[in-house]
Amino acid sequence: MQTQAAVLNQPNGPFDIQTVEIADPLAGEIRVAVKAVGICHTDLVVASGAMGLQFPAVLGHEGAGIVDAVGAGVTSVKPGDKVLLTFNSCGQCKPCSHHEPAYCNHFVPYNMVGVRIDGSTRITRDGAAVSDNFFGQSSFAGYAISNERNVLKVDDDADLAVLAPLGCGIQTGAGAVLRSLAAKAGETLVVIGAGAVGLSAVMGGKIAGCATIIAIEPQEGRRALALELGATHAIDPNAGDVVAAVRGIVADGADMVVDTSGYMPVVALSVNMIANRGRIGLVGVPGSLDAVLPIPVVQWITIGGTVRGIIEGDSDPLVFLPELIAHHKAGRLPIEKFSKTYRLDQINEAIDDAHHGKCIKAVLLID
Ligand SMILES: [Zn+2]
Ligand SMILES: [Zn+2]
Known part of the structure; x- marks a missing residue:
């Protein structure tokens, strides 16, 4: 399917709003219609090219949205569920089996290398590959493909524009x-x-x-x-x-x-x-x-x-994020006091505002 994405075509941007093609989810994958996504400092570090990412690329790793389609074998969520996205991990290695997925032995291929293990990408533009899978999501786009280990179902009345940054920056601190x-x-x-x-x-x-x-x-x-x-x-x-x-x-x-x-x-x-x-x-x-x-x-x-x-506050996100949501509900984590919303096509302005101290946590909204 086609969607709009903030595509980074070269190191240090700017991000260009362009039409891309998002693949259907394969076995174990979950396609999410992204409704809100925070901008985190790591997006900007990677956007500089410092981490060796191939361009063009779609970044974004504090996504939140609604499940659109699921691949074979997915049981934790179904289409229509509201979800938060977070970092990905393998689930098999020693740190993962010790509930320390932020130190997954395969953290880089699962979060930082913009292709599937088989070399294919979930995002293409005019038939050409676009680096994706950033933190298992690449959510600066209308749709993102993620996995069961980095998708958390939340309540139907959850405010995704407020909760999106829980997936990285808030759980880290x-x-x-x-x-x-x-x-x-x-x-x-x-x-x-x-x-x-x-x-x-x-x-x-x-x-x-x-x-x-x-x-x-x-x-x-x-x-x-x-x-x-x-x-x-x-x-x-x-x-x-x-x-x-x-x-x-x-x-x-x-x-x-x-x-x-x-x-x-x-x-x-x-x-x-x-x-x-x-x-x-x-x-x-x-x-x-x-x-x-x-x-x-x-x-x-x-x-x-x-x-x-x-890394990531030692989070085991499917356990820790629900705790943080409960703290937010009880008024102990009022993150809305320092977040500011922008439309996806204002991404460059949001980054500029963050650089100039005009906003602390920018959250992009997608219709
Ligand atoms: Zn692992
Ligand atoms: Zn982050």
Whole structure:
């Protein structure tokens, strides 16, 4: 069938709205009429060509919509079901069988390589292949083909424009605190960066019952939003000594630091922000593959510190996304406070707004 898609024809775009052909779903595949899709930072990193994607390509990995058709053997959803899309995984390897699909041994072929295992694509344009299957969906399009492991059925009254970003950015931030670092009530938390992922980490800290939540963020509007969403303190990193500011609030250091910025001059300071037995979670991807976090070894041994990398908040999405939806329903995850909607054909404007701090989480709507 034909549909409109935001096609990236060369590195760094722009995205062109063009007509493409979407295949019928094969066995195990699910075709979804996309109604809303968030724009995530990873879309822009991959759009730069840094990850080696072949162009033309269709990106988009925070899709939400209505099941249009299912391939043979699909039992978890049926046409007409409202669904959220998330990242894909193989379901067979050791991390997958340990409910850690974000660390699937086959994460790249299942999420980042724009063809099926047999080399075919689900999207073509004028008969020529278009890279697809981005995070098992490529949802910057009227229709997306996904799989049972990355499709979650939601209630018929679910607001897809609000919930779409749960599939990546929100579960990444909230999961980093709730799952990866397993925050406990009464602990202290520092979150570096108050974009969509950082604000989700702040809300995760509040849900966990953290006693002190400190947001470090240069933009004043985002600091105010962090305070509104659960941060007890907000620090402007350009206003002076950041470590002294943190220790002025938590004298012994913080139990947890979550970096969502990937901005190494501030990330490097995190090793001096944590308390004894403190743990640092690295979520934000630095601009350079060569970025290094220096650890003072003697100090590190003395305090029993931990640093760990985090993908997708260690989410097991078919389990964790329903928990996040319940938190949203109960008012504990008000993501609509920082999302802004655009039409699919405004995708370039939405990205420009995000770059200029005019929007935190852009969500594209498709009729
Ligand atoms: Zn796997
Ligand atoms: Zn993402």
